[in-house]
Amino acid sequence: MATQYNTRPHGGVDISARPACRQDRAAVRSQRGAALVLVLLIIALLMTLVLEFDRSVRLEHRAAGNYRDATAAFYLAKAGVAEGRALLMVQQLSGSTSDNLTQAWALPGETPLGPGMMRVSIIDEERFFPINSLVSGNVVNVERVAQFQRLLRALQIDDRLADAVIDWIDQNDVALPDGAESDYYALLPTPYRAHNAPIDSLEELRMIKGVTDDVYTRLAPHLTAQQSGDSLRVNLNTADPLVLGALDQDLTPDLANRLIDSRPIQSLNDIGSILGNGPLASRLLSVASVTSNFFTIQAEGVVNGVSKTVIIQTTRNAQSPLWVRVPS
Ligand SMILES: [Ca+2]
Numbered sequence: 001m002a003t004q005y006n007t008r009p010h011g012g013v014d015i016s017a018r019p020a021c022r023q024d025r026a027a028v029r030s031q032r033g034a035a036l037v038l039v040l041l042i043i044a045l046l047m048t049l050v051l052e053f054d055r056s057v058r059l060e061h062r063a064a065g066n067y068r069d070a071t072a073a074f075y076l077a078k079a080g081v082a083e084g085r086a087l088l089m090v091q092q093l094s095g096s097t098s099d100n101l102t103q104a105w106a107l108p109g110e111t112p113l114g115p116g117m118m119r120v121s122i123i124d125e126e127r128f129f130p131i132n133s134l135v136s137g138n139v140v141n142v143e144r145v146a147q148f149q150r151l152l153r154a155l156q157i158d159d160r161l162a163d164a165v166i167d168w169i170d171q172n173d174v175a176l177p178d179g180a181e182s183d184y185y186a187l188l189p190t191p192y193r194a195h196n197a198p199i200d201s202l203e204e205l206r207m208i209k210g211v212t213d214d215v216y217t218r219l220a221p222h223l224t225a226q227q228s229g230d231s232l233r234v235n236l237n238t239a240d241p242l243v244l245g246a247l248d249q250d251l252t253p254d255l256a257n258r259l260i261d262s263r264p265i266q267s268l269n270d271i272g273s274i275l276g277n278g279p280l281a282s283r284l285l286s287v288a289s290v291t292s293n294f295f296t297i298q299a300e301g302v303v304n305g306v307s308k309t310v311i312i313q314t315t316r317n318a319q320s321p322l323w324v325r326v327p328s
Contacts (some may be wrong), residue, residue, distance in 0.1 A: 040170045045282045069306035072115050074326075077310040080118035080299025083111070087122065088295060088316050098290040099124060100237035100264035105295075116303035124292030125313070127223035127238035129246060131205075132198040134162070143287070155218045164209040171196050180209035199225045212308035226294050226313075233289035236271070237263050247287055263289045294322075 009272045075222055087105040096103070108121040133144045145166065149159035160178035167179035173194070175181040182193040185207075195204065202220045205211045211219070222243050228230055234243060236259050244256040255275055259265070268290055272281045293315050300309045312321035 065304075066306060069115075069303040070308060072303040072306035073301035073306050074310070075309045076113060076116055076301025076303065077299045078301075079113065080111075080120040080301060081310050081312055082295050082299035083109075084119070084120045084122050084295075084299060085314065087120075088314075096266075098237055098264050098266045099126075099235060099292040100290075101217045102264055106238070116301060118302070119300045121298050123296045123298075124235060124238050125226045125294035125296060126159055126232060126235040126289060126292040127240065127243065128226075129222055129234070129243050130225045130226055130228070130232040131165065131202075132169065132225060132227060133232060135166050138170050138172050140166060140170070146249070147246045147287070150249065151222060151242060152219070154208055154242045154245060155222070157215055157219060158210070161208075161210045161215070164211075164320040165205075168194050168208045169196070169198055184209060198227055199277075201225055228294070232294070234266050235290060235292045236284075236288050237290055238292065248280055248283055251284070255280075 009308050019225055069210065084105070091099070091103055091105050100106070102268065105122050106124075108119065108120045129148065130144075132146070133141055134148060135141060142303060147160055148165070149162050152159040152161055163176035163179035167175055167181050173181045173183070173196070175184065180194070182196075185192050185194060192207065195207075199205065202223055202225050204225070205220060205223075206213075224232070234247060236244065241253065241256045241260065242267055244259060245251055245253055259271075260272060262270070265271070265274070268285055268288065270290075271284055271288070272278075275284075294318065296311065296313045298309065298311045309327050311325045311327070313323050314321040
Protein backbone atom coordinates (compact mmCIF):
# COMPACT_ATOMS: atom_id res chain seq x y z
CA MET A 1 0.00 0.00 0.00
CA ALA A 2 1.40 3.41 -0.98
CA THR A 3 2.46 5.79 1.70
CA GLN A 4 0.02 8.61 2.28
CA TYR A 5 1.84 11.94 2.69
CA ASN A 6 0.37 15.10 4.03
CA THR A 7 0.23 17.76 1.35
CA ARG A 8 0.38 21.50 1.68
CA PRO A 9 -2.14 23.73 -0.03
CA HIS A 10 0.45 24.63 -2.67
CA GLY A 11 0.99 20.98 -3.51
CA GLY A 12 4.31 20.33 -1.63
CA VAL A 13 4.94 17.37 0.58
CA ASP A 14 5.27 17.80 4.35
CA ILE A 15 8.37 15.70 4.86
CA SER A 16 8.20 16.34 8.65
CA ALA A 17 5.20 13.95 8.76
CA ARG A 18 7.32 10.82 8.16
CA PRO A 19 9.19 10.81 11.48
CA ALA A 20 5.93 11.75 13.22
CA CYS A 21 4.29 8.69 11.72
CA ARG A 22 7.08 6.47 12.99
CA GLN A 23 6.74 8.04 16.39
CA ASP A 24 2.99 7.37 16.32
CA ARG A 25 3.52 3.77 15.43
CA ALA A 26 6.12 3.42 18.15
CA ALA A 27 3.72 5.07 20.56
CA VAL A 28 0.97 2.71 19.47
CA ARG A 29 3.24 -0.28 19.91
CA SER A 30 4.27 1.04 23.29
CA GLN A 31 0.65 1.52 24.27
CA ARG A 32 -0.22 -1.94 23.02
CA GLY A 33 2.68 -3.39 25.02
CA ALA A 34 1.55 -1.55 28.11
CA ALA A 35 -2.00 -2.73 27.55
CA LEU A 36 -0.79 -6.29 27.14
CA VAL A 37 1.20 -6.08 30.35
CA LEU A 38 -1.83 -4.60 32.07
CA VAL A 39 -4.06 -7.35 30.73
CA LEU A 40 -1.57 -9.99 31.86
CA LEU A 41 -1.40 -8.40 35.29
CA ILE A 42 -5.18 -8.34 35.51
CA ILE A 43 -5.34 -11.98 34.39
CA ALA A 44 -2.68 -12.90 36.95
CA LEU A 45 -4.60 -11.02 39.63
CA LEU A 46 -7.84 -12.70 38.65
CA MET A 47 -6.14 -16.09 38.65
CA THR A 48 -4.78 -15.42 42.13
CA LEU A 49 -8.23 -14.39 43.34
CA VAL A 50 -9.83 -17.44 41.74
CA LEU A 51 -7.25 -19.80 43.26
CA GLU A 52 -7.60 -18.18 46.67
CA PHE A 53 -11.38 -18.39 46.43
CA ASP A 54 -11.10 -22.03 45.41
CA ARG A 55 -8.76 -22.75 48.32
CA SER A 56 -11.08 -20.92 50.71
CA VAL A 57 -14.09 -22.86 49.45
CA ARG A 58 -12.21 -26.14 49.78
CA LEU A 59 -11.14 -25.29 53.33
CA GLU A 60 -14.66 -24.31 54.28
CA HIS A 61 -15.99 -27.47 52.69
CA ARG A 62 -13.43 -29.55 54.58
CA ALA A 63 -14.17 -27.72 57.85
CA ALA A 64 -17.89 -28.25 57.35
CA GLY A 65 -17.23 -31.92 56.65
CA ASN A 66 -15.07 -32.27 59.76
CA TYR A 67 -17.68 -30.53 61.86
CA ARG A 68 -20.39 -32.80 60.44
CA ASP A 69 -18.26 -35.92 61.11
CA ALA A 70 -17.25 -34.75 64.60
CA THR A 71 -20.87 -34.07 65.50
CA ALA A 72 -21.94 -37.48 64.22
CA ALA A 73 -19.00 -39.14 66.04
CA PHE A 74 -19.95 -37.41 69.29
CA TYR A 75 -23.51 -38.68 69.12
CA LEU A 76 -22.26 -42.14 68.24
CA ALA A 77 -20.11 -41.99 71.40
CA LYS A 78 -23.16 -40.96 73.42
CA ALA A 79 -25.04 -43.89 71.90
CA GLY A 80 -22.13 -46.08 72.99
CA VAL A 81 -22.50 -44.84 76.56
CA ALA A 82 -26.21 -45.67 76.44
CA GLU A 83 -25.35 -49.13 75.15
CA GLY A 84 -22.88 -49.58 78.01
CA ARG A 85 -25.46 -48.62 80.60
CA ALA A 86 -27.94 -50.97 78.99
CA LEU A 87 -25.41 -53.81 79.19
CA LEU A 88 -25.01 -53.19 82.92
CA MET A 89 -28.78 -53.23 83.43
CA VAL A 90 -29.13 -56.42 81.42
CA GLN A 91 -26.40 -57.99 83.55
CA GLN A 92 -28.29 -57.10 86.70
CA LEU A 93 -31.56 -58.48 85.33
CA SER A 94 -29.82 -61.74 84.45
CA GLY A 95 -29.88 -62.71 88.10
CA SER A 96 -26.17 -63.49 88.25
CA THR A 97 -24.70 -63.38 91.73
CA SER A 98 -21.34 -62.08 90.53
CA ASP A 99 -19.78 -59.58 88.17
CA ASN A 100 -16.98 -61.19 86.24
CA LEU A 101 -14.92 -60.83 83.10
CA THR A 102 -16.82 -63.48 81.12
CA GLN A 103 -19.98 -61.40 81.03
CA ALA A 104 -21.08 -59.25 78.10
CA TRP A 105 -20.52 -55.92 79.87
CA ALA A 106 -16.82 -56.76 80.38
CA LEU A 107 -16.13 -57.56 76.74
CA PRO A 108 -15.10 -54.59 74.57
CA GLY A 109 -17.52 -54.14 71.68
CA GLU A 110 -17.36 -52.50 68.27
CA THR A 111 -20.65 -51.80 66.49
CA PRO A 112 -21.21 -50.28 63.03
CA LEU A 113 -23.98 -47.71 63.28
CA GLY A 114 -25.24 -45.10 60.80
CA PRO A 115 -22.35 -43.26 59.13
CA GLY A 116 -19.65 -44.78 61.33
CA MET A 117 -19.05 -47.08 64.25
CA MET A 118 -18.80 -47.02 68.02
CA ARG A 119 -16.46 -48.77 70.43
CA VAL A 120 -17.52 -49.37 74.01
CA SER A 121 -15.47 -50.59 76.94
CA ILE A 122 -16.63 -50.94 80.53
CA ILE A 123 -14.34 -51.26 83.51
CA ASP A 124 -15.48 -51.85 87.07
CA GLU A 125 -13.68 -49.62 89.56
CA GLU A 126 -13.66 -52.44 92.13
CA ARG A 127 -10.88 -54.19 90.25
CA PHE A 128 -8.49 -51.49 91.46
CA PHE A 129 -7.08 -50.52 94.84
CA PRO A 130 -9.14 -47.62 96.27
CA ILE A 131 -6.50 -44.99 96.99
CA ASN A 132 -8.95 -42.75 98.89
CA SER A 133 -9.54 -45.52 101.42
CA LEU A 134 -6.16 -44.81 103.07
CA VAL A 135 -7.56 -42.09 105.29
CA SER A 136 -10.92 -40.61 106.13
CA GLY A 137 -10.69 -37.05 107.40
CA ASN A 138 -7.66 -37.45 109.66
CA VAL A 139 -8.29 -41.08 110.58
CA VAL A 140 -5.80 -43.40 108.91
CA ASN A 141 -7.07 -46.85 107.90
CA VAL A 142 -4.13 -48.97 109.02
CA GLU A 143 -5.31 -52.07 107.17
CA ARG A 144 -5.70 -50.20 103.90
CA VAL A 145 -2.30 -48.57 104.33
CA ALA A 146 -0.71 -52.01 104.80
CA GLN A 147 -2.42 -53.16 101.60
CA PHE A 148 -1.20 -50.10 99.72
CA GLN A 149 2.35 -50.63 100.95
CA ARG A 150 2.23 -54.25 99.80
CA LEU A 151 1.07 -53.07 96.39
CA LEU A 152 3.91 -50.52 96.25
CA ARG A 153 6.47 -53.19 97.10
CA ALA A 154 5.01 -55.54 94.50
CA LEU A 155 5.49 -52.75 91.97
CA GLN A 156 9.05 -52.17 93.25
CA ILE A 157 8.14 -48.71 94.48
CA ASP A 158 9.42 -47.37 97.82
CA ASP A 159 6.56 -48.08 100.24
CA ARG A 160 7.35 -44.90 102.17
CA LEU A 161 5.35 -43.19 99.43
CA ALA A 162 2.26 -44.15 101.45
CA ASP A 163 3.07 -41.38 103.97
CA ALA A 164 3.05 -38.72 101.26
CA VAL A 165 -0.23 -39.98 99.82
CA ILE A 166 -1.85 -40.02 103.27
CA ASP A 167 -0.65 -36.46 103.93
CA TRP A 168 -2.01 -35.37 100.57
CA ILE A 169 -5.46 -36.72 101.45
CA ASP A 170 -5.77 -36.11 105.19
CA GLN A 171 -7.23 -32.83 106.34
CA ASN A 172 -4.39 -31.73 108.61
CA ASP A 173 -1.10 -30.06 107.77
CA VAL A 174 1.02 -32.26 110.04
CA ALA A 175 3.46 -34.22 107.91
CA LEU A 176 4.11 -37.90 108.55
CA PRO A 177 7.80 -38.96 108.83
CA ASP A 178 8.10 -39.65 105.10
CA GLY A 179 5.21 -37.50 104.01
CA ALA A 180 4.77 -33.93 102.87
CA GLU A 181 2.27 -31.20 103.55
CA SER A 182 1.68 -27.74 102.16
CA ASP A 183 4.91 -26.30 103.61
CA TYR A 184 6.88 -28.76 101.44
CA TYR A 185 4.90 -28.05 98.27
CA ALA A 186 5.10 -24.29 98.93
CA LEU A 187 8.87 -24.41 98.36
CA LEU A 188 8.64 -26.03 94.93
CA PRO A 189 9.46 -23.92 91.84
CA THR A 190 5.73 -23.84 91.10
CA PRO A 191 4.27 -23.81 94.59
CA TYR A 192 0.90 -25.26 95.52
CA ARG A 193 -0.87 -26.63 98.55
CA ALA A 194 -1.60 -30.19 99.61
CA HIS A 195 -5.12 -31.16 98.61
CA ASN A 196 -6.06 -32.25 102.13
CA ALA A 197 -9.10 -34.02 100.67
CA PRO A 198 -9.84 -37.21 98.73
CA ILE A 199 -8.13 -37.46 95.36
CA ASP A 200 -10.43 -36.38 92.54
CA SER A 201 -8.48 -37.90 89.68
CA LEU A 202 -5.52 -40.24 89.45
CA GLU A 203 -3.67 -37.52 87.50
CA GLU A 204 -3.56 -35.68 90.83
CA LEU A 205 -1.07 -38.28 92.08
CA ARG A 206 1.59 -36.58 89.96
CA MET A 207 1.52 -33.64 92.37
CA ILE A 208 2.45 -35.79 95.37
CA LYS A 209 6.02 -35.93 96.63
CA GLY A 210 7.79 -39.00 95.31
CA VAL A 211 5.42 -39.67 92.40
CA THR A 212 7.73 -39.41 89.43
CA ASP A 213 6.58 -40.15 85.89
CA ASP A 214 7.98 -43.66 86.27
CA VAL A 215 6.21 -44.24 89.59
CA TYR A 216 2.96 -42.89 88.18
CA THR A 217 3.17 -45.09 85.09
CA ARG A 218 3.62 -48.20 87.21
CA LEU A 219 1.17 -47.33 89.98
CA ALA A 220 -1.84 -45.62 88.37
CA PRO A 221 -3.10 -48.64 86.38
CA HIS A 222 -3.76 -50.43 89.71
CA LEU A 223 -5.66 -47.64 91.46
CA THR A 224 -9.09 -46.06 91.50
CA ALA A 225 -9.85 -42.59 92.75
CA GLN A 226 -13.45 -43.57 93.37
CA GLN A 227 -14.74 -41.49 96.26
CA SER A 228 -16.57 -44.15 98.26
CA GLY A 229 -13.43 -44.67 100.32
CA ASP A 230 -13.03 -47.74 102.46
CA SER A 231 -16.51 -49.04 101.62
CA LEU A 232 -15.12 -50.02 98.22
CA ARG A 233 -14.22 -53.72 98.18
CA VAL A 234 -11.95 -55.36 95.63
CA ASN A 235 -13.79 -57.68 93.25
CA LEU A 236 -12.00 -61.04 93.28
CA ASN A 237 -13.38 -61.72 89.80
CA THR A 238 -11.86 -58.69 88.11
CA ALA A 239 -8.79 -57.52 90.07
CA ASP A 240 -5.30 -58.15 88.70
CA PRO A 241 -2.88 -60.45 90.58
CA LEU A 242 -0.93 -57.58 92.17
CA VAL A 243 -4.05 -55.94 93.61
CA LEU A 244 -5.27 -59.32 94.85
CA GLY A 245 -1.92 -60.09 96.43
CA ALA A 246 -1.95 -56.74 98.24
CA LEU A 247 -5.18 -57.54 100.03
CA ASP A 248 -3.59 -59.67 102.72
CA GLN A 249 -0.10 -60.52 103.89
CA ASP A 250 -0.91 -64.22 103.62
CA LEU A 251 -2.33 -63.99 100.12
CA THR A 252 0.75 -65.23 98.29
CA PRO A 253 1.10 -65.07 94.49
CA ASP A 254 0.20 -68.77 94.35
CA LEU A 255 -2.99 -68.20 96.31
CA ALA A 256 -3.84 -65.13 94.23
CA ASN A 257 -3.46 -67.25 91.10
CA ARG A 258 -5.67 -69.90 92.67
CA LEU A 259 -8.39 -67.29 93.04
CA ILE A 260 -7.92 -66.23 89.43
CA ASP A 261 -8.08 -69.83 88.23
CA SER A 262 -11.37 -70.24 90.13
CA ARG A 263 -13.10 -67.39 88.30
CA PRO A 264 -15.88 -66.71 88.02
CA ILE A 265 -16.36 -66.87 91.77
CA GLN A 266 -20.11 -66.72 92.32
CA SER A 267 -20.14 -66.12 96.07
CA LEU A 268 -17.81 -64.93 98.82
CA ASN A 269 -18.72 -68.17 100.57
CA ASP A 270 -16.66 -69.94 97.92
CA ILE A 271 -13.42 -68.36 99.16
CA GLY A 272 -13.09 -70.94 101.89
CA SER A 273 -13.25 -73.83 99.46
CA ILE A 274 -10.74 -72.13 97.17
CA LEU A 275 -8.18 -70.95 99.73
CA GLY A 276 -9.09 -73.23 102.61
CA ASN A 277 -11.18 -72.20 105.57
CA GLY A 278 -9.04 -70.22 107.93
CA PRO A 279 -8.04 -66.70 109.05
CA LEU A 280 -7.11 -65.60 105.53
CA ALA A 281 -10.53 -66.45 104.09
CA SER A 282 -12.19 -64.75 107.05
CA ARG A 283 -10.14 -61.57 106.65
CA LEU A 284 -10.84 -61.38 102.91
CA LEU A 285 -14.58 -61.26 103.61
CA SER A 286 -14.19 -57.70 104.91
CA VAL A 287 -12.10 -56.33 102.04
CA ALA A 288 -13.16 -58.37 99.02
CA SER A 289 -16.28 -58.94 96.98
CA VAL A 290 -17.44 -60.87 93.93
CA THR A 291 -19.60 -58.04 92.61
CA SER A 292 -19.01 -54.47 91.48
CA ASN A 293 -21.12 -51.36 91.68
CA PHE A 294 -18.99 -48.57 90.22
CA PHE A 295 -18.27 -48.65 86.51
CA THR A 296 -16.41 -46.47 84.06
CA ILE A 297 -17.86 -46.56 80.56
CA GLN A 298 -15.67 -45.29 77.74
CA ALA A 299 -17.36 -44.95 74.37
CA GLU A 300 -15.77 -43.78 71.14
CA GLY A 301 -17.61 -42.77 67.98
CA VAL A 302 -15.72 -42.77 64.69
CA VAL A 303 -16.99 -41.23 61.42
CA ASN A 304 -14.74 -40.90 58.38
CA GLY A 305 -11.67 -41.10 60.57
CA VAL A 306 -12.92 -38.39 62.97
CA SER A 307 -13.12 -39.71 66.54
CA LYS A 308 -14.95 -38.44 69.62
CA THR A 309 -14.90 -40.04 73.06
CA VAL A 310 -17.27 -39.79 76.01
CA ILE A 311 -16.33 -41.23 79.41
CA ILE A 312 -18.70 -41.58 82.33
CA GLN A 313 -18.52 -43.12 85.76
CA THR A 314 -21.72 -44.50 87.14
CA THR A 315 -23.20 -46.90 89.60
CA ARG A 316 -25.21 -49.71 88.15
CA ASN A 317 -28.60 -48.24 89.06
CA ALA A 318 -27.84 -44.53 88.88
CA GLN A 319 -30.29 -42.42 86.91
CA SER A 320 -27.45 -40.06 86.02
CA PRO A 321 -23.67 -40.56 85.92
CA LEU A 322 -21.37 -39.60 88.79
CA TRP A 323 -19.33 -37.64 86.27
CA VAL A 324 -18.97 -37.20 82.53
CA ARG A 325 -15.82 -36.32 80.64
CA VAL A 326 -15.46 -35.47 76.97
CA PRO A 327 -11.73 -35.40 76.15
CA SER A 328 -10.89 -32.78 73.53
CA1 LIG B 1 -2.77 -33.20 104.80
